[in-house]
Amino acid sequence: MTVRLWCRPGVxxxxxxxxxxxxxxxxxxxxxxxxxxxxxxxxxxHHGLSEVLFRVPPIRSEHFEARPCGTLDExxxxxxxxxxxxxxxxxxxALAAGLDAEERGRRMGRLVAAxxxxxxxxxxxVYAPALDGALxxxxxxxxQTVWLVPExxxxxxxxxxxxxARGQRALFLEAP
Amino acid sequence: xxxxxEPGATLEPGRYTALVAPPGxxxxxxxxxxxxxxxALYLYGVSSRVLFRLPRRTPNLQVQSCxxxxxxxxxxxEVYQTIVVVEYDDELFSALEGDDRDVIFAVGRALQELxxxxxxxxxxxxxxxxxxxxxxxxxxVVWRYDERTPxxxxxxxxxxxxxxxxxxCRGGV
Numbered sequence: 001m002t003v004r005l006w007c008r009p010g011v012x013x014x015x016x017x018x019x020x021x022x023x024x025x026x027x028x029x030x031x032x033x034x035x036x037x038x039x040x041x042x043x044x045x046h047h048g049l050s051e052v053l054f055r056v057p058p059i060r061s062e063h064f065e066a067r068p069c070g071t072l073d074e075x076x077x078x079x080x081x082x083x084x085x086x087x088x089x090x091x092x093x094a095l096a097a098g099l100d101a102e103e104r105g106r107r108m109g110r111l112v113a114a115x116x117x118x119x120x121x122x123x124x125x126v127y128a129p130a131l132d133g134a135l136x137x138x139x140x141x142x143x144q145t146v147w148l149v150p151e152x153x154x155x156x157x158x159x160x161x162x163x164x165a166r167g168q169r170a171l172f173l174e175a176p
Numbered sequence: 177x178x179x180x181x182e183p184g185a186t187l188e189p190g191r192y193t194a195l196v197a198p199p200g201x202x203x204x205x206x207x208x209x210x211x212x213x214x215x216a217l218y219l220y221g222v223s224s225r226v227l228f229r230l231p232r233r234t235p236n237l238q239v240q241s242c243x244x245x246x247x248x249x250x251x252x253x254e255v256y257q258t259i260v261v262v263e264y265d266d267e268l269f270s271a272l273e274g275d276d277r278d279v280i281f282a283v284g285r286a287l288q289e290l291x292x293x294x295x296x297x298x299x300x301x302x303x304x305x306x307x308x309x310x311x312x313x314x315x316x317v318v319w320r321y322d323e324r325t326p327x328x329x330x331x332x333x334x335x336x337x338x339x340x341x342x343x344x345c346r347g348g349v
Contacts, residue, residue, distance in 0.1 A: 008319055009303035010196075010311035022184070131184035147185050147318040151198070 003085060003123060005034055011146050018119040020139050021127045023148035028090070028127045029055035038064060040085040045069050045078055047092035051129065072096060072107045079114040087118055089126045096134035108137040116141070177258060177295060179210050181318050189258070192291035194298045194311050197320035199226045202299050206261070211235045214258035219251055221265020225301060237261075245269060245279050252286040260290060261297045269306025280306055284313030291315065 005013040007027070013019055021028065029052050031037075032044070038061035044053070045067055053066060065084070069075040072095045079087065096104050115138075118124055126142070128135055139145045179187040187193050187205075195202065203226060205211075206218075218237045220227065227239065238257065242248035245268050252262075269280060287310070290296050298314065300307050311317055 008321075010308035011317060011319065136184075144314065145185075145316045147182055147316070149182055149318065149320045151320050151322045 003036065003040060005031060005036055005086070005123060005125075007031060007146070008148070013123050013125050015123055016120060017143040018115050018124050018141070019126070020135070020142040020145045021125055021148070022131055022145065023127070023129070024150060025051045025055060025129055027148050028052045031125070032056045032059065032088075037061070037086060041083065042086035042088070043067065043078075043082050043084040044088045044090070045075060046090040047075070047095050050090055052090055052127070069095075072099075072111065076107070076111045076114050079111065079118055082118060082122070084122060086123045087125070089115075089124075091126055091128040091135055091138075093132045093134070096132075104134055105137065108134050112138055112141045119143075177210070177214055179205060179208055179259075179295065181205065185316065185318050187259075187295050187297050189293060189295050190291060191315040192287050192296045192298070192313065193316045193318065194300075194314040195318050195320075196300050196303055196307075196311075197318070199229055199301055201320060202226050202261075202263075203229045205297075206230060206235055206237065211237075211259060215256075216259035216261065217255060217257040218261045218263070219248060220263040221248075221268045223265070224263055226263060226299070242268070245272065245283060249279065249283055249286055252283070252290055255290055255294060257294060259295045259297075261299060262287070264298060264300035264307050264310070266300075266304050266306060270304065272306070277309070280309045281313075284310045288313050288315075 003015060007013065007021070013031075021031075032052065033056055038059055041063045042061075043065050044050075046053070047069055050066070050068075067078060069078055075089070075095060079089070096108065099107065115124055115126065126135075126138060131139065177188060181187055181193070181195065185193075206226075207230070212235050216235070216237050218227070218239045219242055220239070221242060224241075240251055242251055248262070248268070252260075272280060287296050287298060298310055303311065
């Protein structure tokens with residue numbers, strides 16, 4: 001059976017491909033809302049307070065596990081030790097903060113290798129609201145990077161009306 | 177050579193990028209000064225939703241229309257330009273059924289191979305069945321979506337919509 005998480009037409013997360021998702025937190029929350037998450041063993045790794053988990057109703061499934069990781073090495077070992085069908089990682093820039101470029105590259109390389117290995121037997125999604133330098137390393141190694149960018153909302157009508165009202169001249173000026 | 181699609185997302189050689197966005201977004205990308213500095217090819221199908229929106233002083237684009245998917249495939253195999261933009265035309269791809277759909281995957285592979293030497297951008301205003309096969313092959317997908325929720329469908333307030341002329345001319349002319 002093929003497990004696949006549907007995100008957008010043509011954008012799906014499946015076994016065998018490591019994918020990086022850059023999107024607003026609501027989009028990631030909608031992925032966690034999918035029924036497959038409760039139906040399969042799923043592991044959600046995050047650093048500190050998650051920006052996503054509080055947006056979804058509590059997932060009452062014995063197969064779902066959310067685990068905080070304090071450091072990059074802790075995250076890498078959690079990925080290596082996972083057995084789950086769905087593995088989601090909420091990236092935080094704080095994980096690679098304070099590391100010099102060489103050390104960061106080495107540790108990110110280890111994380112990427114672990115993720116690549118896991119993605120052969122699991123759906124692996126690395127999520128971040130924005131790209132940073134360390135995640136750029138992962139983006140180059142990932143099979144696909146997906147950017148979901150919300151279109152800016154058009155100006156509200158009330159603002160347009162107010163602008164037009166400011167331009168209005170008095171009626172007596174119009175009269176001959 | 178790098179063209180910015182989004183802060184952080186760039187169009188560059190080595191990565192096959194797909195863009196799903198309103199046409200105005202691609203127009204903004206094509207009028208970037210960086211496009212003029214390189215040889216650029218714009219491939220489209222029967223008609224383009226983008227080209228007529230370009231300003232009068234257009235960037236230095238070589239434009240080519242492809243009437244069939246096979247013609248598109250042949251054009252992709254002859255590309256020598258640095259920037260290649262392919263505008264997805266659903267009319268070309270939606271007609272393909274059964275074994276004919278294999279050519280869509282061939283186009284995906286051709287775009288992947290081309291990305292090794294050129295900056296390749298596949299553009300579509302929206303996704304359909306044909307595009308989905310092409311998106312799977314992409315190294316990077318940038319999707320601009322409208323986050324406004326659609327207006328609720330319900331009974332309209334006020335006068336009902338006119339359906340027949342007889343309704344308005346009752347007892348009249």
